[in-house]
Amino acid sequence: MVNLSRDFFIALSKNKFLNKNAKRWGFQLGANKFVAGTNIDEVIEVINNLNRAGIRCTLDHLGEFIFSKEEAIEAKKQILYTLDRIYFEQLDCHVSVKLTQLGLDIDYSFCVENMLEILNKANQYNIFVNIDMEDYSHYERTLKVLKELQKYYENVGTVIQSYLYRSREDLEKLKNVRIRIVKGAYKENGEVAYQTKKEIDREFISLVKERLLGHSYTSIATHDHSIIQELIRFVNDNGVKKDNFELQMLYGFRTEMQYELAKEGYNFCTYIPFGTDWFGYFMRRLAERPQNINLIVKDKLYTKDNRLKKQPIVLSLILTLSFIFWRLGKYNTFSLHNSNYGIQPKGLANDKISKRKKLKG
Numbered sequence: 305m306v307n308l309s310r311d312f313f314i315a316l317s318k319n320k321f322l323n324k325n326a327k328r329w330g331f332q333l334g335a336n337k338f339v340a341g342t343n344i345d346e347v348i349e350v351i352n353n354l355n356r357a358g359i360r361c362t363l364d365h366l367g368e369f370i371f372s373k374e375e376a377i378e379a380k381k382q383i384l385y386t387l388d389r390i391y392f393e394q395l396d397c398h399v400s401v402k403l404t405q406l407g408l409d410i411d412y413s414f415c416v417e418n419m420l421e422i423l424n425k426a427n428q429y430n431i432f433v434n435i436d437m438e439d440y441s442h443y444e445r446t447l448k449v450l451k452e453l454q455k456y457y458e459n460v461g462t463v464i465q466s467y468l469y470r471s472r473e474d475l476e477k478l479k480n481v482r483i484r485i486v487k488g489a490y491k492e493n494g495e496v497a498y499q500t501k502k503e504i505d506r507e508f509i510s511l512v513k514e515r516l517l518g519h520s521y522t523s524i525a526t527h528d529h530s531i532i533q534e535l536i537r538f539v540n541d542n543g544v545k546k547d548n549f550e551l552q553m554l555y556g557f558r559t560e561m562q563y564e565l566a567k568e569g570y571n572f573c574t575y576i577p578f579g580t581d582w583f584g585y586f587m588r589r590l591a592e593r594p595q596n597i598n599l600i601v602k603d604k605l606y607t608k609d610n611r612l613k614k615q616p617i618v619l620s621l622i623l624t625l626s627f628i629f630w631r632l633g634k635y636n637t638f639s640l641h642n643s644n645y646g647i648q649p650k651g652l653a654n655d656k657i658s659k660r661k662k663l664k665g
C-alpha cells in the first residue's frame with residue numbers, strides 16, 4: 305500500500321495537466337503546509353523569523369515543466385530577483401535551483417548561460433547557489449553543467465542521492481565541492497538505484513560519514529531523527545567541527561526539531577519552496593511519507609469541531625478519480641513492462657524483477 309500511494313503521487317507530480325492547472329487554483333489540498341508562499345514578499349517574513357532563531361534558509365522558486373526558452377528566461381529572472389531580495393533584505397539565505405527550470409531539456413548551452421548569469425549575480429552578493437538533483441535522466445547532464453560552471457565560479461554546489469549505486473564514486477570526484485546529501489526523491493529502477501529503505505538509509509549514513517571526515521562543507525538533508533542522532537554521535541566521537549556541516553530539512557517538516565537542533569548549536573538550514581508552481585513539489589512530499597496525507601486530510605477535510613468541510617469534497621473526488629484512472633493506466637503499463645523483461649538477457653531480467661519486487665519502505 306505504501307508503494308502504491310508512492311507511485312500514485314509520483315505519477316501525479318509528473319502530470320502536466322494538473323501541474324498547469326494547479327497554478328490557477330492557488331494553494332489547495334493543504335499545500336501551504338509545505339510551500340511557504342506564492343511570491344517572495346510572502347516568504348521574506350518566514351525567512352526573517354527563522355533567521356532570528358539562528359536558522360539559515362535556502363530558497364527554491366518552484367518551477368516544473370519548462371518547455372520554451374521564454375519560460376526558462378522568466379524562471380531565471382525570478383531567481384535573479386530572488387537574489388536581489390536576499391541581498392537587499394540582508395537575509396541569511398542562499399538559493400536552490402533546478403536545471404530543467406533553466407532550460408536543460410531545451411538546450412544545454414542555453415541552460416549553462418542562464419546558470420552563469422545567476423552565478424555572476426550571486427557571486428557579487430556572496431550568495432551560494434545549489435543545484436538540486438532531479439531524476440536520473442538528468443543526472444549526468446547536471447554533473448556536466450556543474451563542472452562547466454566551476455571553471456568560472458566557486459559559489460556553486462549540488463546534491464548527491466544515496467539511492468544511486470554510483471553516488472560513492474561521484475562523491476569522490478566532488479571532494480572539493482559543497483554537497484547536499486539526500487536519500488533521493490524520485491522513482492528510479494533497480495538498474496541504477498537501491499530499492500529498499502534499509503539499503504538507502506545504510507548508504508546515506510555511510511556517504512555522510514565519509515564526507516564528514518573530509519574537509520568540504522556538507523549539508524545533511526534528512527528528517528530521520530534516528531539517522532540524525534547517529535550522525536551527531538559520529539561527529540562527537542570523531543571531533544568533526546560543527547562548521548564543516550549543516551543539517552537541512554524542508555519547510556513545514558518537523559518544525560520543532562528544526563528549532564531544537566539550531567538551539568543545540570548545529571548549523572541548520574531550512575529549504576523553503578515558494579511560487580505558484582507548487583503541485584509537483586507537493587505531490588513528491590506526499591509520495592515520500594503517507595503520514596503527510598493523513599495530516600493534510602485531517603486538516604483540510606474537517607473543521608475543528610470534526611465536521612466535514614464542503615469544498616475539499618470536490619478536491620477529494622478529483623484525487624479519487626485520478627487514482628482510479630492511474631490504476632487503470634498502470635495495469636496497461638505493467639503488462640508492457642513485463643513484455644520488456646522478455647527481451648532482456650535472462651540473468652538481467654530476473655535480477656531486475658527480483659529487485660523491483662523488494663518493496664521500498
Ligand SMILES: Cc1cc2nc3c(=O)[nH]c(=O)nc-3n(C[C@H](O)[C@H](O)[C@H](O)COP(=O)(O)OP(=O)(O)OC[C@H]3O[C@@H](n4cnc5c(N)ncnc54)[C@H](O)[C@@H]3O)c2cc1C
Binds near residue numbers: 435488526527529558
Ligand atoms: C533540504 C532537503 C533538500 C532535498 N533536496 C533533494 C534533491 O535535490 N533531490 C532529491 O532527489 N531529493 C531531495 N530531497 C528529498 C530527499 O531525497 C528525501 O526524499 C526526503 O528527505 C525523505 O527522506 P528523509 O530521510 O527525510 O525521511 P524518510 O526516509 O522519508 O523517513 C525516515 C523516518 O524519519 C521520520 N520522519 C520523516 N519525516 C518526518 C516527519 N515529517 N515527521 C515526523 N517524522 C518524520 C520517520 O520516522 C521516518 O520513518 C531533499 C530533502 C531535504 C530535506
